[in-house]
Amino acid sequence: xxxxxxxxxxxxxxxxxxxxxxxxxxxxxxxxxxxxxxxxxxxxxxxxxxxxxxxxxxxxxxxxxxxxxxxxxxxxxxxxxxxxxxxxxxxxxxxxxxxxxxxxxxxxxxxxxxxxxxxxxxxxxxxxxxxxxxxxxxxxxxxxxxxxxxxxxxxxxxxxxxxxxxxxxxxxxxxxxxxxxxxxxxxxxxxxxxxxxxxxxxxxxxxxxxxxxxxxxxxxxxxxxxxxxxxxxxxxxxxxxxxxxx
Amino acid sequence: xxxxxxxxxxxxxxxxxxxxxxxxxxxxxxxxxxxxxxxxxxxxxxxxxxxxxxxxxxxxxxxxxxxxxxxxxxxxxxxxxxxxxxxxxxxxxxxxxxxxxxxxxxxxxxxxxxxxxxxxxxxxxxxxxxxxxxxxxxxxxxxxxxxxxxxxxxxxxxxxxxxxxxxxxxxxxxxxxx
Numbered sequence: 001x002x003x004x005x006x007x008x009x010x011x012x013x014x015x016x017x018x019x020x021x022x023x024x025x026x027x028x029x030x031x032x033x034x035x036x037x038x039x040x041x042x043x044x045x046x047x048x049x050x051x052x053x054x055x056x057x058x059x060x061x062x063x064x065x066x067x068x069x070x071x072x073x074x075x076x077x078x079x080x081x082x083x084x085x086x087x088x089x090x091x092x093x094x095x096x097x098x099x100x101x102x103x104x105x106x107x108x109x110x111x112x113x114x115x116x117x118x119x120x121x122x123x124x125x126x127x128x129x130x131x132x133x134x135x136x137x138x139x140x141x142x143x144x145x146x147x148x149x150x151x152x153x154x155x156x157x158x159x160x161x162x163x164x165x166x167x168x169x170x171x172x173x174x175x176x177x178x179x180x181x182x183x184x185x186x187x188x189x190x191x192x193x194x195x196x197x198x199x200x201x202x203x204x205x206x207x208x209x210x211x212x213x214x215x216x217x218x219x220x221x222x223x224x225x226x227x228x229x230x231x232x233x234x235x236x237x238x239x240x241x242x243x244x245x246x
Numbered sequence: 247x248x249x250x251x252x253x254x255x256x257x258x259x260x261x262x263x264x265x266x267x268x269x270x271x272x273x274x275x276x277x278x279x280x281x282x283x284x285x286x287x288x289x290x291x292x293x294x295x296x297x298x299x300x301x302x303x304x305x306x307x308x309x310x311x312x313x314x315x316x317x318x319x320x321x322x323x324x325x326x327x328x329x330x331x332x333x334x335x336x337x338x339x340x341x342x343x344x345x346x347x348x349x350x351x352x353x354x355x356x357x358x359x360x361x362x363x364x365x366x367x368x369x370x371x372x373x374x375x376x377x378x379x380x381x382x383x384x385x386x387x388x389x390x391x392x393x394x395x396x397x398x399x400x401x402x403x404x405x406x407x408x409x410x411x412x413x414x415x416x417x418x419x420x421x422x423x424x
Contacts, residue, residue: 007271008385014263050266051262
């Protein structure tokens with residue numbers, strides 16, 4: 001009879017596999033391997049979604065907001081109806097082909113769809129949408145570049161949307177539908193989305209600083225969509241506003 | 247040399263999953279676990295030397311997270327809040343056996359919130375997480391004997407409570423709270 005490993009023992013294994021005392025046990029214990037696999041998935045969930053949303057507050061030594069009014073849940077796979085609607089839309093809509101670079105002179109474009117179980121539709125800039133809408137994104141760049149997608153709302157809360165985790169921006173080429181999407185937080189007010197794509201990777205901190213400094217310097221910047229200053233040469237920007245309504 | 251901000255970010259990335267998993271297991275709700283993870287890590291950051299010590303950090307992080315989340319459960323229950331999982335998912339004791347085959351564990355789930363923090367931690371450690379008494383003792387910084395004593399009294403008091411379910415409160419005993 002072999003006793004299964006405790007949660008702490010499994011944590012110790014994940015923390016330092018080489019120093020763990022349960023390696024042999026794991027090889028012969030299917031239930032423990034299942035638990036370990038789930039723990040690994042939860043760790044990935046933390047790194048992809050929880051850490052990006054919470055790191056700034058932890059660094060500032062602050063507790064979570066009481067009301068949790070800002071909770072953009074980036075999802076790996078949207079819920080059924082939206083996923084189907086979005087997939088159909090991307091496959092069959094007569095929109096611009098891959099490689100579309102937006103308006104003349106704009107090297108980067110951002111398109112946003114809002115969806116519900118009864119279908120998804122592309123949004124126009126400044127459009128009013130339900131405060132808890134689910135969004136999907138598509139960017140197009142004339143050349144391969146490194147992408148960050150982030151948003152900021154009326155209270156100045158910045159959310160990192162894509163890539164949700166990791167230290168580096170994602171590489172995109174031509175037209176790319178971003179995996180997953182975002183569920184808005186349910187709080188009415190403006191939410192501005194920014195796509196930043198550059199030939200060389202830009203640290204997220206730098207993008208975030210540029211965004212915050214812009215908003216701090218200009219009260220109307222959020223709704224007007226001011227471009228972000230101080231980014232490296234060659235960095236392209238695209239932005240879009242949505243107005244969340246109850 | 248790593249600046250303090252980068253250091254905290256690195257430690258959060260490394261140990262945050264430990265806290266998040268613990269909170270997810272004890273709270274059974276992702277939003278609550280996310281909030282609790284932040285709160286726990288802010289607490290942990292008050293002792294950076296300890297947080298950086300790879301030899302001892304894991305049991306400490308585990309304990310702080312467990313105590314915090316047990317308090318969250320208890321507070322939520324006192325406020326009559328819904329949303330947190332009533333049942334704790336228990337570790338199988340023996341390969342292949344079903345966890346719900348253990349009446350003591352079901353008993354623990356039913357009455358856990360009625361006990362003080364340390365007794366709750368002992369009960370969760372042994373009955374829910376499947377830890378050995380020695381392991382619980384090391385994590386909580388108490389003796390193995392204390393673990394055994396608290397566990398025995400927990401079970402004894404819990405059985406009395408369950409026997410009287412619907413008719414009254416648990417009998418006054420060490421570890422039980424009103």
